[in-house]
Amino acid sequence: MQYFLTQFANGVVFGGVYALIALGYTLIYGVLQFLNLAHGEVYMMGAFFGFFTMTTLGGPSMSILPVPLMILIMFLVAMGGSALLGIGIERFAYRPLRRSSRLAPLISALGVSLFLQSAALLLFSSRVRLYDSNLFLSVQSGITVFGVHIDTAEIMVVVGALLLMVILWFLVNRTNLGRAMRAVAVDQDAAVMNGIDVDRTVVWTFGIASALAGAAGVMSGLLMYPIDQYIGVFAGLKGFTAAVLGGIGSIPGAMLGGFLLGITEAMVTAYLNPTYSDFLAFFILVIVLLVRPRGLLGRPALVKV
Amino acid sequence: MSEQDQVGRGIGTDDWVAQHEDRVGAPQTGMARLAQQWTRLPALARWGIPLVIFLSVPFIGSSDYILRIGVNLGLFVLLALGLNLVVGYSGLLDLGFVAFYGFGAYAYAMLSSEQFGVHLNSLVALVIVISTTASFGFILGLPSRRLTGDYLAIATLFFGQMFAVFVVSSDEFQLPGMSDTVDLTGGANGITQVDQISVLGFTFETNLSYYLLVVALVVFFTVATKRIHFSRHGLAWRSLGEDAVAAQHMTIPTVRLKLLAFTIGAGVAGLAGAIFASVQQGVYPSEFMLPLLITIYAALILGGLGSIPGILLGAFIMVVLPEVLRFPDYSNGIFLAVLVISVVATVKSWKVLVWAFGGMVVIGFLVNGVLLAMQVPYLAAKEWITGPLAPVLGSWVFMPENRVLFGNIAFVALVGLAAWMSIMSRRSRIIVLPLALWLAIWTWEVRLLLEPSVTRQLLIGALLIVLMASRPQGLLGKPRVEVL
Numbered sequence: 001m002q003y004f005l006t007q008f009a010n011g012v013v014f015g016g017v018y019a020l021i022a023l024g025y026t027l028i029y030g031v032l033q034f035l036n037l038a039h040g041e042v043y044m045m046g047a048f049f050g051f052f053t054m055t056t057l058g059g060p061s062m063s064i065l066p067v068p069l070m071i072l073i074m075f076l077v078a079m080g081g082s083a084l085l086g087i088g089i090e091r092f093a094y095r096p097l098r099r100s101s102r103l104a105p106l107i108s109a110l111g112v113s114l115f116l117q118s119a120a121l122l123l124f125s126s127r128v129r130l131y132d133s134n135l136f137l138s139v140q141s142g143i144t145v146f147g148v149h150i151d152t153a154e155i156m157v158v159v160g161a162l163l164l165m166v167i168l169w170f171l172v173n174r175t176n177l178g179r180a181m182r183a184v185a186v187d188q189d190a191a192v193m194n195g196i197d198v199d200r201t202v203v204w205t206f207g208i209a210s211a212l213a214g215a216a217g218v219m220s221g222l223l224m225y226p227i228d229q230y231i232g233v234f235a236g237l238k239g240f241t242a243a244v245l246g247g248i249g250s251i252p253g254a255m256l257g258g259f260l261l262g263i264t265e266a267m268v269t270a271y272l273n274p275t276y277s278d279f280l281a282f283f284i285l286v287i288v289l290l291v292r293p294r295g296l297l298g299r300p301a302l303v304k305v
Numbered sequence: 306m307s308e309q310d311q312v313g314r315g316i317g318t319d320d321w322v323a324q325h326e327d328r329v330g331a332p333q334t335g336m337a338r339l340a341q342q343w344t345r346l347p348a349l350a351r352w353g354i355p356l357v358i359f360l361s362v363p364f365i366g367s368s369d370y371i372l373r374i375g376v377n378l379g380l381f382v383l384l385a386l387g388l389n390l391v392v393g394y395s396g397l398l399d400l401g402f403v404a405f406y407g408f409g410a411y412a413y414a415m416l417s418s419e420q421f422g423v424h425l426n427s428l429v430a431l432v433i434v435i436s437t438t439a440s441f442g443f444i445l446g447l448p449s450r451r452l453t454g455d456y457l458a459i460a461t462l463f464f465g466q467m468f469a470v471f472v473v474s475s476d477e478f479q480l481p482g483m484s485d486t487v488d489l490t491g492g493a494n495g496i497t498q499v500d501q502i503s504v505l506g507f508t509f510e511t512n513l514s515y516y517l518l519v520v521a522l523v524v525f526f527t528v529a530t531k532r533i534h535f536s537r538h539g540l541a542w543r544s545l546g547e548d549a550v551a552a553q554h555m556t557i558p559t560v561r562l563k564l565l566a567f568t569i570g571a572g573v574a575g576l577a578g579a580i581f582a583s584v585q586q587g588v589y590p591s592e593f594m595l596p597l598l599i600t601i602y603a604a605l606i607l608g609g610l611g612s613i614p615g616i617l618l619g620a621f622i623m624v625v626l627p628e629v630l631r632f633p634d635y636s637n638g639i640f641l642a643v644l645v646i647s648v649v650a651t652v653k654s655w656k657v658l659v660w661a662f663g664g665m666v667v668i669g670f671l672v673n674g675v676l677l678a679m680q681v682p683y684l685a686a687k688e689w690i691t692g693p694l695a696p697v698l699g700s701w702v703f704m705p706e707n708r709v710l711f712g713n714i715a716f717v718a719l720v721g722l723a724a725w726m727s728i729m730s731r732r733s734r735i736i737v738l739p740l741a742l743w744l745a746i747w748t749w750e751v752r753l754l755l756e757p758s759v760t761r762q763l764l765i766g767a768l769l770i771v772l773m774a775s776r777p778q779g780l781l782g783k784p785r786v787e788v789l
Contacts, residue, residue: 035455092724093770100777102454103398107606110599111769118762119720122752123713233595237466244459279470282463289460293452 003270005148011266012259013154013223016161019258020216021239022246023168024209026254029243030185031205032098037109038089039213040236041116042082046214047227048120050078051129060132067136071156071222078218079211086210087203095199113232120229128228131221157219164215165255168208172251177204185249213239241285247298256297355617359520363513372512376584378624379519380577385604385616386526387573392602393611394539395566396546397449400598401461404468405571407593409438409578411472411490414588417500420491427502427583434579435572442571446564453549465598472590495589502583515584522580526573530613542566543611603769609782618780623765630761634692640749641694644742657735664739665746666701672743673703682706690750702750712752719744727774 021043028036053074058064065073093112097105133153142151172178180201183191188198220235221227238261246257261281268280288296343351362375384406391399416423416430425433448460476492490496502509509515533539541562544552553559582588600623608619630636645662652658676683684706686699705711722741726734753760772780 029455033455035458088724092727093774096774097777101610103392103606103610104773104777106398107602108770108773110603111766111773113766114599114762115766115770118759118766119716121759122716122756122763240459241463248455248459279467279474282467282470286460286463286467289452289456289463290448293456 002147005146007266007270008263009148009150009154011263013157013262014265015259015262016158017216017219017223017235017258018238018242018261019255020161020164020212020219021235022242022254022258023165023251024213025240025243026246026248026251027181027205027209027212030249030251031181031202032094033249034094034102034105035109035240036094036209037106037236038093038112038116039209039239040232040234041113041120042086042089042210042232043213043217043235043239044120044227044229044232045085045116046078046082046210046217047221047231048124048129048217049081049214050074050218050221051131051227053077054131060135063136070136075160075215075218078214080214082214082217083207083211086206086213089210090202090206095202113236117229117232124229126228128226130226131224133222133224137222153222153224157223160215160219164212168212168251171208177201181205238281241281244295245285245288247295250295250297250299253295253297257295260296351614356524363516369512372516373584374624374628376512376515376519378620379516379523380581380584381601381604381624382523382617382620383519383526383577384574384601385620386523386530386613387570387577388601388605389530389611389613389616390533390542390573391566391570392605393616394542394546395563396549397563397566398454398458399445399461399567399570400458401445401463401465401468402570402574402601403593403595403598404465405438405442405574406578406581406597407468407472407588407590408441409434409575410582410588410593411496411578412437412575413579413582414496414499418496418498420488420496424500427500427504431502431576431579435575438575438578439568439572442567442569442574443564445571446567449563449567450560465595469590469594472593490590493590495587497587499582499586499588501586502580509583512584515580519580522576527613527617534613538562538565546611603765606779607769607772609779612779612781615779615781627761627765630757630764632757636757636760637692637694637750637754641746644745648738648742657738660735661738661742665742668739668743669701669703669747672747673701676703676705698750702747704751708751708755712748712755715744715748716752719748 021039024039024042025036028034028039054060054063054070057070057073059070063070089112093108094105097108137152137156142149142155144150172181180191180196181204183194183196184198184201191201192198216235216239217227220231225231239258242257242261243254244257245261246253246255248254264284265281272280292298359375363372384402388399388402391397391402412434413430415421416425416433417427418424445461445464449457452460472490473493475489476494509518533542541552541557544555544557545559545562549559581592604619604623605616606619607622608615608617629639648661649658652661682705684704686695686704689704690699719741722737722744726737726741729737753763776782
């Protein structure tokens with residue numbers, strides 16, 4: 001039972017990271033009906049931004065600031081940097097293609113992800129980096145619930161992810177910006193006629209989505225995952241899977257999908273063959289897609305011809 | 306002008322849309338004029354000239370290495386032609402296509418190697434490979450009855466991923482209820498020592514024989530695609546790609562056509578995969594993953610979706626460009642040549658040209674002066690450059706000792722400047738052009754030449770972005786004009 005609970009807790013922690021990436025996919029898809037395949041690369045850059053903020057501040061071992069403040073600054077810089085990056089990508093790679101066929105932005109996105117990967121390789125070299133967060137967030141610290149030890153980094157990831165989700169929910173449902181985003185999602189032309197600045201809304205959407213990806217990058221770093229140029233591919237795929245599982249375009253769906261995927265993966269790794277955990281995740285996804293083509297919480301698209 | 310054009314624009318073509326290019330006006334720049342001359346040649350010459358060039362490649366003293374690239378190019382074209390049926394014509398976004406290529410390669414390898422000790426006759430093996438791959442295509446096509454658009458893309462993408470994961474992790478394959486594991490795919494090491502294809506006593510062993518085989522297949526499939534283009538099925542597929550709902554209303558059996566496209570596309574990929582396994586006498590899982598899929602799609606879209614010459618051109622660019630960039634001495638010359646040609650081809654007045662290149666040279670010397678005055682340590686010309694360009698570049702390019710740091714700063718500045726230029730007015734773009742040119746050359750010499758493999762990827766990525774932004778319909782594709 002304790003083994004099960006430990007695995008479950010692990011699943012929830014990863015689920016939080018997946019959910020944040022998935023939210024980015026879903027936000028952009030919801031507003032533009034466009035799969036931003038370069039989203040994983042923004043996550044990768046976010047992880048790097050966080051890492052270099054940490055080393056600039058003297059981390060991991062000799063931080064010039066108190067640890068909580070340093071972590072906060074890492075998050076802020078990574079989220080801000082990722083947001084700017086995402087906005088730049090939208091402005092220069094996707095906006096010129098907004099009115100063209102569906103395929104063109106997809107190819108452009110592939111180009112962006114190739115470009116970002118090799119730019120990171122050029123700028124940061126191919127060295128694999130570690131946050132070494134155990135030097136400032138001791139693994140022994142943390143809490144024990146029902147005999148399951150949860151360390152500080154894990155608590156921080158889950159709490160941070162939930163906090164960001166609450167903020168996002170508030171943004172989308174309770175602000176003018178959120179209303180504009182939902183309006184653009186329903187019908188761009190009608191939104192323009194009602195005085196909504198579509199370009200501005202899209203820029204904000206990309207900024208928010210990319211900031212979430214940047215936060216996810218820092219979180220995976222704090223969980224002691226190694227960072228290199230290629231982490232974005234796999235993380236992007238996982239986040240994407242989660243978004244599709246929950247129903248792409250649906251915000252609660254992305255959260256649900258993220259946690260579901262994290263828990264499923266932890267369970268498969270724990271009780272079945274670990275080599276097949278990725279395989280099974282995709283398999284479940286294909287089955288879900290065949291039974292419910294719009295994902296778990298996605299609304300069926302009714303197209304009036 | 307073909308006969309069909311003179312009679313009328315043909316069935317299903319809107320006059321206003323068809324005349325769009327005439328209305329836009331004659332092309333201005335040098336490149337566009339050259340392209341126009343090319344289209345005025347008779348069709349036979351347009352197809353014959355490239356064919357003659359490709360057929361003569363082995364006989365003008367080409368090395369084995371070049372022939373091998375030729376084989377890769379040919380296989381790549383086959384894949385692109387197969388995918389074109391699915392994506393270009395029927396408009397079904399199949400992101401699992403590479404899995405069929407891999408499946409074909411693995412199936413052929415399993416049927417003719419020591420993996421299971423089976424050595425089938427090549428023709429029998431090929432027939433089995435093609436038919437099983439095609440049936441897999443049929444099965445993958447089944448969801449396309451319900452899933453459309455992006456959702457189909459997602460399902461097929463995950464199918465491709467599943468194939469990749471399966472191949473890597475199936476060296477210890479275990480079915481439920483079986484006690485010991487079976488080595489199905491050789492895991493990450495792949496399957497080695499695959500028999501080469503041998504037909505009627507002739508074994509394909511040299512790169513030359515494979516090259517000729519592949520050229521023949523490419524010619525066959527190009528002609529076949531060309532024939533399909535205006536056939537009953539071709540028209541039906543293309544109408545399906547334009548608008549599935551409208552096609553269904555015209556009593557076109559959409560489900561059957563979708564499945565047919567998936568099946569044929571997969572079969573072609575299976576054939577290409579089998580040849581690939583035979584050429585390199587082995588299959589390795591890393592060869593059938595996302596990067597290959599990206600390259601195929603890039604080739605397809607780069608050339609122009611649905612346009613056959615476009616596919617050939619796109620494949621050529623995507624296969625040959627990375628190979629050329631592998632050698633620093635060549636790539637240096639090619640980079641400078643492409644830079645100069647693209648500026649000359651896009652700029653219309655000679656005054657601007659003089660300003661651009663003159664300004665570029667002046668900026669270079671100015672920067673040299675400033676950096677020298679700041680006493681930045683630098684490398685002498687003979688320490689970093691050889692080859693015919695050395696006397697020119699050696700005296701003009703300031704090569705700091707710390708190439709990585711300066712190069713990285715220059716790279717970030719260059720990307721920023723290029724992005725900014727894309728949203729400037731024409732006038733200000735001309736003003737900063739010399740600076741951009743100098744920065745591009747400097748970044749290239751200082752940083753990018755240091756790491757050719759990274760640079761290759763960087764350039765391909767940048768090329769895709771720039772091309773999509775400037776010509777979303779691809780190099781040879783027809784721009785999409787809609788009547789509202």
